[in-house]
Every structure is written in structure tokens, then in C-alpha cells.
Amino acid sequence: MKKLSVIFALLLSLPAFAGDDSEALKQVAELQQQWASIKYGVETDKQEAPLKALSEQADAAVARHHKSPELLIWRGIILSTYAGAKGGLGALTLVGQARESLEQALVLNPNALSGSAYTSLGALYYQVPGWPISFGSNSKARELLTKALTINPDGIDSNYFYADYLISENDYDGAREALNRALKAPGREGRELADRGRREEIKQLLQRIEGKHSS
Known part of the structure; x- marks a missing residue:
């Protein structure tokens, strides 16, 4: 199966959660910070164990606050990243759980975290295999990422993952445009580590595109 590159730092500052349960918000912030520390601070081949532990923490948080779309989104993000670190057939169950969590978030509030569930779910659809192995679908990915x-x-993040999808479709001009928009995105308060890591990934994709054009 395609190795998941997930994902996702769909990270907003705490004021975006105004009106939600304060304990759920605290859990979201903790999951965000720990995810970024693992994703961008731990060597790739050593991420599986801490991501497994973080996924269990996310499961517990959702069990306590099952009506929080933000926690459901972050559970989906963490499970997706864990699947990428785990790899192989064992990752298929994890990506299925991630999809379910993100779909539940969409039912509760499709606009939560500025539509992050759409971005995360769209990224899953273009990165996992299609039927009969899994649920991957490039057309579904485009639909979700466009939303x-x-x-x-x-x-x-919405522009980064759309660009990554476009690269998989060999649309390098469209990908470059989306990546340049992503680079212009303002920094997110409290998300400095995630922003730095994502910007490095953006630059790497831009280099890949230039390599395609020069080859």
C-alpha cells in the first residue's frame, strides 16, 4: 500500500473553540502539541510507539467528550499518522478507524477547525489503496479537498494537502500554485513547531516539482 505521509497539522489557536467544553479544549491542545512533537521532533523510524500511546490518549479523550468534533478530528489525524508509521496491512485497520472518526466530526460540525475534517479525510482517500484492499479514491479525495x-x-494545511494530491495527479502547475499559497499562510499562535515542520514539507514538495520540470 502507499505509505501514508500523513498528515496532518490542521491546527488552530484556542479561541477558535469558543463555547466548547473547557476540558475538551484542553485535551485538544495537549493532543496538538504532542502530535507536533512526535511528527517533527522524533526520528521517523522511532515514531510508531509514541504515536500508539498518543492514539490511546485520543481514544480516551473522545470517550469522555464524544460530542466534540475537534477531538474527533484530532483522533483521526493521530490515527492516520500512526498508520503511516506502522505501515503494512496492520495500518489498514487504523486508517479505517481514522475515517470513521473524521466522518463523525463532519456530522457534528463540518466547519470545525476551519473544515479540517475535510482536509484530513481527503488526504486519506488519495493516500490509501483503493478497492478491494481499502477505500482509496482519487475522485473522492478531490471532492473533499476542494470542500x-x-x-x-x-x-x-488545506493548500498543502491539495498540492500533494495534485502532484499525485501530475498537475505540477496547480500544485505549485497551492504550495505558494500555503507558504503565505499566517503563523498560528502556539503552533510554531507544526508550522515550521509543515513549511519544510512545503519546500520539499516545491523542490520535487522543480526536479520534475528539469528532468
């Missing part, structure tokens, strides 16, 4: 951009047209 995410409708909600958050200038977001760093």
Missing part, C-alpha cells in the same frame, strides 16, 4: 479549500482557502 476544505472552500471553507479555508488560505490555510497552510
Whole structure:
């Protein structure tokens, strides 16, 4: 199966959660910070164990606050990243659980975290295998990623994952445009580590595109 590159730092500052349960918000912030520390601070081949532990923490948080779309989104993000670190057939169960969590978030509030569930779910659809192995679908990915951009047209993550998808479709000009938009996205308060890591990934994709054009 395609190795998941997930994912996702669909990270907003705490004021975006106004009106939600304060304990759920605290859990979201903790999951965000720990995810970024693992994703961008731990060597790739050593991420599986801490991501497994973090996924269990996310499961417990959702069990306590099952009506929180933000926690459901972050559970999906963490499970997706864990699947990428685990790899192989064992990752298929994890990506299925991630999809379910993100779909539940969409039912509760499709606009939560500026449409991050659409971005995360869209990324899953173009990165996992299609039927009969899994649920991957490039057309579904485009639909979801486009919805995410409708909600958050200038977001760093919505543009990054749309660009990554376009590269998989060999649309390098469209990908370059989306990546340049992503680079212009404003920094997110409290998300400095995630922003730095994502910007490095953006630059790497831009280099890949230039390599395609020069080859």
C-alpha cells in the first residue's frame, strides 16, 4: 500500500473553540502539541510507539467528550499518522478507524477547525489503496479537498494537502500554485513547531516539482 505521509497539522489557536467544553479544549491542545512533537521532533523510524500511546490518549479523550468534533478530528489525524508509521496491512485497520472518526466530526460540525475534517479525510482517500484492499479514491479525495479549500482557502494545511494530491495527479502547475499559497499562510499562535515542520514539507514538495520540470 502507499505509505501514508500523513498528515496532518490542521491546527488552530484556542479561541477558535469558543463555547466548547473547557476540558475538551484542553485535551485538544495537549493532543496538538504532542502530535507536533512526535511528527517533527522524533526520528521517523522511532515514531510508531509514541504515536500508539498518543492514539490511546485520543481514544480516551473522545470517550469522555464524544460530542466534540475537534477531538474527533484530532483522533483521526493521530490515527492516520500512526498508520503511516506502522505501515503494512496492520495500518489498514487504523486508517479505517481514522475515517470513521473524521466522518463523525463532519456530522457534528463540518466547519470545525476551519473544515479540517475535510482536509484530513481527503488526504486519506488519495493516500490509501483503493478497492478491494481499502477505500482509496482519487475522485473522492478531490471532492473533499476542494470542500476544505472552500471553507479555508488560505490555510497552510488545506493548500498543502491539495498540492500533494495534485502532484499525485501530475498537475505540477496547480500544485505549485497551492504550495505558494500555503507558504503565505499566517503563523498560528502556539503552533510554531507544526508550522515550521509543515513549511519544510512545503519546500520539499516545491523542490520535487522543480526536479520534475528539469528532468
